[in-house]
Amino acid sequence: MFERICPKCNVPMVGDRCIKETCGSKTITSSTVYWCEKCNIPIFDKICPSCGSEGIYKATDMRPVFPEERLLIGILTDQSSPLRFMNKSVWYGSNSYVVDGTKIKVSITKANKLSLDEVRKIRNLYLENETSIDYVPFQENIEKFIEANRNRYNYITEEAVTYIQGYRKKYSVEEMLVSFSGGKDSTVTSHLVCSAMGTNRILHIFGDTTLEFPMTLDYKKRFNKNEDSKGIRVITAKNREKDFENLCQVVGPPSRVMRWCCTVFKTGAIQKTITSAFKDKTDVLTFQGIRRNESASRSKYERETESPKIAKQTVASPIIDWLDFDVWLYILTTKIDFNYAYRLGYTRVGCWCCPNNGGWSEFLSKIHMYEQYTHWRNVLVDFAKQIGKPDPETYIDEGGWKARQGGNGLDAAQKSIVSFEPCATEENAFNYELQRPISEELYELFKPFGYINTELGNKRLGEVYVLSKTGKVMLILQGRMGSCKLRVTIKDIHIAGSKTLSVAEGKVKYQMCLGCKACEGVCIHDAISVKDDGTGKILYRIDDDKCVRCTACVAHFNAGCYMRKVLGIKRGN
Numbered sequence: 314m315f316e317r318i319c320p321k322c323n324v325p326m327v328g329d330r331c332i333k334e335t336c337g338s339k340t341i342t343s344s345t346v347y348w349c350e351k352c353n354i355p356i357f358d359k360i361c362p363s364c365g366s367e368g369i370y371k372a373t374d375m376r377p378v379f380p381e382e383r384l385l386i387g388i389l390t391d392q393s394s395p396l397r398f399m400n401k402s403v404w405y406g407s408n409s410y411v412v413d414g415t416k417i418k419v420s421i422t423k424a425n426k427l428s429l430d431e432v433r434k435i436r437n438l439y440l441e442n443e444t445s446i447d448y449v450p451f452q453e454n455i456e457k458f459i460e461a462n463r464n465r466y467n468y469i470t471e472e473a474v475t476y477i478q479g480y481r482k483k484y485s486v487e488e489m490l491v492s493f494s495g496g497k498d499s500t501v502t503s504h505l506v507c508s509a510m511g512t513n514r515i516l517h518i519f520g521d522t523t524l525e526f527p528m529t530l531d532y533k534k535r536f537n538k539n540e541d542s543k544g545i546r547v548i549t550a551k552n553r554e555k556d557f558e559n560l561c562q563v564v565g566p567p568s569r570v571m572r573w574c575c576t577v578f579k580t581g582a583i584q585k586t587i588t589s590a591f592k593d594k595t596d597v598l599t600f601q602g603i604r605r606n607e608s609a610s611r612s613k614y615e616r617e618t619e620s621p622k623i624a625k626q627t628v629a630s631p632i633i634d635w636l637d638f639d640v641w642l643y644i645l646t647t648k649i650d651f652n653y654a655y656r657l658g659y660t661r662v663g664c665w666c667c668p669n670n671g672g673w674s675e676f677l678s679k680i681h682m683y684e685q686y687t688h689w690r691n692v693l694v695d696f697a698k699q700i701g702k703p704d705p706e707t708y709i710d711e712g713g714w715k716a717r718q719g720g721n722g723l724d725a726a727q728k729s730i731v732s733f734e735p736c737a738t739e740e741n742a743f744n745y746e747l748q749r750p751i752s753e754e755l756y757e758l759f760k761p762f763g764y765i766n767t768e769l770g771n772k773r774l775g776e777v778y779v780l781s782k783t784g785k786v787m788l789i790l791q792g793r794m795g796s797c798k799l800r801v802t803i804k805d806i807h808i809a810g811s812k813t814l815s816v817a818e819g820k821v822k823y824q825m826c827l828g829c830k831a832c833e834g835v836c837i838h839d840a841i842s843v844k845d846d847g848t849g850k851i852l853y854r855i856d857d858d859k860c861v862r863c864t865a866c867v868a869h870f871n872a873g874c875y876m877r878k879v880l881g882i883k884r885g886n
Contacts, residue, residue, distance in 0.1 A: 315858065317817045323861070324528055326549065328365070334862060335673070337340075337614075340784070341582060343375060344373050344606075344638075345359075345370055345373065345377045346370075346371055346372050346373065346374060346406060346634055346636075346638055347359055347361075347369060347370055347371060348368055348369045348370075348371040348414050348631045349361040349363070349364065349366050349367025349368050349461065350362045350366065350414055351366045352364055352366070352457050352461055353402045353413060353454065353457075354379060354402060354454055354457050354458045354461060355371065355372075355375045355406070355458065355638070356368050356461050356462060356787040357403055357462050357464075357465040358451055358462075358465070359639065361461055361463055362462075362463065362464060363457065363460055363461040366635075369414070371406060371407075371411060371414075371416075372406030372407035372409075372411070373406070373408070374406055374606065374636045374637050374638055375405065375406035375411070375425070375637070375638050376404065376405050376406070376637045376638065376641055376660070377404055377455065377458075377641055377645070378398075378403040378404055378405050378410065378452050378658070379451065379655065379656040379658075380399060380446045380447060380656050381443075381446060381655075381656045381658070382656065382657060382658035383398040383401075383403050383730035384396065384398075384399075384408060384439060384442055384446060385435075385657075385677075385680065386398065386419050386442070386657060388435055388438050388439060388442075389419055389424060389435070390417070390419060392435075392438060395438060396442060396445055396538045396772045397440045397603065397863065399446070399451075400450045401413050401446075401450075401452060404762075406873075407868040412580070421671075421673045422672065423675065424676045425672045425675060425676050429679075429687070432679045432680065432683070433683070433708045436678060436680050436683060438607070438681075440831070441682060443554075443861065445554065455645050456646070458642075459642070459645055459646050461601075463643055465639070465642060466642050466643065466646050468644075469521070469632075469635060469639050469643070470505070470643065471508075472508040473505050473631040473632060473635075474508065475598070476616075476629075476631050477505060477509035477510065477629075477631050477665045477861070478509050479508055480512070480598055480629065483598075484598045486510060486512060486514050486515055486557045486694070487514070487594075488591070488594055488596070488597055488598055489506075489510075489515050489598045489600070490515065490517065490518055490587070490590070490597060490598070490599050490600070491503045491506055491515055491517045491518070491599075491600045492497075492518060492520075492600065492601045492602070493517040493519050493536075493655060494519070494520065494535075494602070494663070495519065495525070495526075495529040495530075495532050495533050495652055495662060495664070496529075496530075496652060496661065496662045496663070497602075497640055497641075497651055497652065497655060497662075497852075498602030498603070498604060498632065498640060499601070499602040499643060500602075500649065500650075500651050500652070500865055501527050501632060501635075502542040502600055502601065502631055502632060502641055503517060503598075503600075503642050503643060503648075504542075504643075504647065504649055505611075505631055506600050506631070507541075507542070508547070513542065513543065513544040513545045514544075514546075515545070515569060516546055516548065516549050516590060517531060517545055517546065517547045517548070517695045518547075518549075518550055518583060518586055518587065518692065519547050519548070519549050519550065520550045520551075520579045520583050521549050521550065521551040521582075522574065522575075522578040522579050522663075522664050523551065523552070523555060523557055523578055523820075524574070524578070524665060524666060524667075525662075525664070525665070526652070526659070526662050526665045527682070528653040528654040528655050528662070529598065529652055529653055529662050532650070532651070532652045533547070533652065534649075534732060535650060539649070539650045541647075541649050541650075542649075545666045547742075548586055549580075550579075550582040550583040550585070550586035551582055552578050552581065552582045552830065553575060554668075554828065554845040555577060555578065555828065555829070555845070556681050557574065558692060560573075560577065560827070561656070561692060561696060562696070562699075563725075563827065564694055564720065564723065564827070564876065564879050565670075565696060565700070565717060565720065565723055566692070566693060566714055566717075567667075567668055568668050568714065568715055568718065569668045569669055569715050570715060570716070570717070571717070571718060571719075571846075571879055572667070572669070572716050573829070573875070573879045574667075575877075576621070576662065576834070576875055577829045577830065577831070579829055580831070580834050580835040581829065581830030581833055582830070584830060584833065584834040585833065585834075587626070587764070588839050596626075596627060597626050598626075598629060599627065599628050600627070600629050600630075600631060601628055601629070601630050602632060603618065603628075603630045603631070604630075604632055604633055604634070604635055604636075605632055605634060606634075606635075606636060606637075606853075607661075611737065612783075614630065614633065616630050616633045617628065617629050617630070617658055618884070628836060629669035631641060639662075641779070647728075655675060656685070656754070657681055658673070658677055659672070659674055660674070661674070661679055663690060665678055665682065665685070666678075666685075666689050668714070683693065689857075690709060693709045693714050694706055694709050696714070697709055697713075697714065699722070699723075700721065700722030701722055701725065702798075720879065739802060740800070740801060741802060741803040741804075742802040742803070743750065743800070743801050743802075744798070744799075744800050745798070745799040745801065745824070746797060746798060746800055747797045748797065748800070749823060750794075750796065750797055751775070751793065751794055751795065751796055751797070751799060752794065753794075754823065755790075755792075755799075755823050756777055756790065756855065757853055757854060757855055758822050758823055758853065758855075759779050759788065759846065760855040760857065760860060760862075760880075761855070761860065761862060761863075761866055761867050762773075762779050762782050762788055762862065762864065762867075763779040763781050763782075763787040763862060764779070764780045764782070764784065764786055765777060765780075765789065766778040766779070768790075769786075769818075770789065773873060774791055774793075775791055775792050775793035775794065776789060776791050777789075777790045777791075777797070778790075781805070781862075782862070785805065786804045786805070787803075787804060787805045788801060788803060788804060788817055789802040789804060790802075791800075821852060822853075822874040826843075826851050826853055826874065827874070827876050828843050828844070828845045828851040828853075829843075829876060830843050831870065831875035831876055832866040832870065832874075832875070835866055836863055836865065836866050836867045838859045838860065838863075839859060839864070840855055840856045840857070840859035840860040840861075841853075841854070841855055841856075841860075842854045842855075
């Protein structure tokens with residue numbers, strides 16, 4: 314059973330908002346999944362539609378456990394009988410496996426504390442029994458599951474299709490795209506969108522972070538060959554200029570708080586791909602497989618939004634209120650192909666080494682991606698040594714790297730600090746001591762504040778003027794080529810926060826730019842171009858003809874640079 318509840322009024326509601334005039338709070342989802350003892354399967358309705366039996370409450374959500382995962386939990390719970398769950402009806406919900414209606418616990422914490430030698434033994438035992446995996450009993454239970462939950466399937470499918478078709482009047486097929494990750498949710502969304510629109514001509518964009526599961530890349534290769542998705546055009550968005558491990562050495566591995574990898578390897582690349590694919594479009598409709606019950610943060614998402622990360626997108630989420638139960642019901646009913654990682658037990662398939670991955674995903678990677686896992690662990694241990702951790706292996710194995718904040722211990726972080734002092738003789742003037750000698754590149758970074766003019770200033774003093782469109786002086790920059798001393802004088806107090814240091818943010822980007830393309834991604838006018846020439850030199854350009862001086866690229870990030878946020882440290886540290 315599925316319903317929405319107002320958390321403030323604590324009463325069931327219909328729709329995303331509480332209908333009480335004095336409240337209006339955003340409602341949250343509440344769900345109940347039952348177990349039919351006679352059919353030996355989970356059911357959505359309390360009364361089983363197949364046999365008429367009354368179901369027993371079992372969980373708020375449930376997913377099928379495929380035979381591959383059954384083998385692993387069989388080994389973890391009793392190595393002498395690894396295949397004993399093959400003939401059972403096995404599901405997972407509310408942090409427990411449900412085997413023929415009985416909950417059993419598998420300690421993920423205990424599994425993750427096993428030594429690598431013990432992990433290898435489990436892995437070898439899995440490989441020895443892999444050929445004995447049997448899908449016949451599993452499929453028999455799945456057919457009963459599909460039949461018993463037919464009404465739920467019909468309801469969620471019809472509602473989602475109707476929602477998608479509601480966009481036909483506002484957008485043409487040429488103005489639509491599907492954000493395709495290779496995960497189950499985007500797979501279902503793709504199938505729903507193409508079915509609702511009656512065409513496979515809708516563009517799909519696959520964000521390759523370079524950290525994808527091998528199973529995801531295999532599935533992407535199959536996608537265009539599958540009968541249901543044949544003919545769909547998939548464009549891969551990928552940052553081909555940056556290497557993940559090299560960046561880890563410079564800025565440290567991503568953490569839960571600072572997942573710079575998403576900005577560097579996903580958001581920026583997708584933005585450029587969308588801009589290129591829809592050059593003459595002012596608004597693009599993106600269908601995403603986001604669901605509210607995936608996480609606490611996503612529970613607050615609206616079904617339709619303007620993208621906060623990627624320019625010129627309206628984002629629609631057809632399955633936003635679906636449960637895992639619903640997603641699998643749809644996949645198993647339609648028999649569409651899906652990512653093999655789910656058969657192994659993974660519940661999400663983003664970046665395989667993401668710091669937000671849970672303990673179970675981490676353990677699965679030790680079993681099924683042992684070489685990649687041990688290599689990544691070595692990278693992390695080397696990083697821990699680099700920043701001076703006294704016991705680097707313990708720091709990594711206990712997850713200390715996931716909680717890391719800022720750039721303490723990293724050489725690159727020193728560039729986040731710029732010495733300055735107000736000018737004693739002139740109001741609204743600041744003197745800066747840079748760590749990189751002044752070159753022509755510095756002035757490129759002040760273009761968001763106005764138009765660069767090198768003719769008006771005193772050339773002997775190295776003066777460069779920043780002018781408004783009407784010719785009004787906004788800033789005066791003073792610094793000789795090759796010098797590390799820069800003076801910034803604010804001539805218009807209304808620019809970028811008035812008498813604050815924000816008007817000199819170009820100085821930080823000048824020192825810190827690593828070519829991450831974050832600022833490129835927030836520019837809705839496609840005015841910024843960031844390229845790595847292959848020698849480590851970053852070519853940063855702002856097109857005067859496209860830039861409207863909105864300063865979004867500056868205001869969006871701390872000190873105008875995303876790396877300042879990633880590497881920021883306190884003065885004196």
